Amino acid sequence: MALDLDWVAAVQANTSAIERRAATLPGRRSVKKDFQAAWLCKAISLIDLTTLAGDDTEGRVKRLCAKARQPVRAELLEKLGMTGLTTGAVCVYHDMVEAAVRALEGTHIPVAAVSTGFPAGLSPYKLRLAEIGESVKAGAREIDIVISRRHVLTGDWQALYDEMQEMRAACGQAHVKAILATGELGTLRNVARASLVCMMAGADFIKTSTGKEGVNATLPVSLTMIRCIRDYMDRTGVKVGYKPAGGIAKAKDALVYLSLMKDELGHPWLQPDLFRFGASSLLGDIERQLEHHLTGHYSAANRHAMG
Incomplete structure (x- = not known):
């Protein structure tokens, strides 16, 4: 949709109220036994299994993809009646996209690539757009882009909108997740306004963080972004996804x-x-909890390695 600056300017965030609401969340819902196991299996199906390290190798990515295909030991899934469960996606740097696509061949699991000068988003703009195209060409079906934080911090919403819109176009048929790097945006009001602008410009998902900031996903930030998603859906009828990271x-x-x-x-x-x-x-940790549910015993973490 077109950028609606009046809507953006009207967005506010009551920080104290948001923090109070978020503080109540861990104690308000408690699921146990079979219900907890079911929710944890659901959580597995929603994980973007990620490796974004400077020492990533094709071997590590192949092992990660094997874990995505078989996230929990086969005998545990059989006892749970969840045979065939996989993670939601595998997320890697651009250089590892082809290796991940090969390793996931024959499955429905998409490869997500972090892009646009991840994590800081400060490489030349043309190169950031070109990086998106290269990742899509290599087989990535989802692109996690990083926005320019300076546009948010200076209140240049038109620049943020134009940037997001061009990145959306560069992704073509691939889904785009806009990483806001919320820990660097200063205020919850900035988080809310940036969320709204990115949705207006065509983001399929809004995502909290790169995982490289000092502060990443938090409940107050999540509540703020989720309320923006709800407001956007109420006004436009468009459903936008959410990714805490x-x-x-x-x-x-x-x-x-x-x-x-x-x-x-x-x-x-x-x-x-x-x-x-x-x-x-x-x-x-989810795999350990599921084993405890079935056996009554916690196992060592090395029994649930990523690869």
């Missing part, structure tokens, strides 16, 4: 985020096309 490492954290999505946006946002976790170590 960075710092979500425990199964109990995943349950809190799932309950938040269920409360605020409803069942459609508990599906992979509208909700993802950006995570790696989260899967290992």
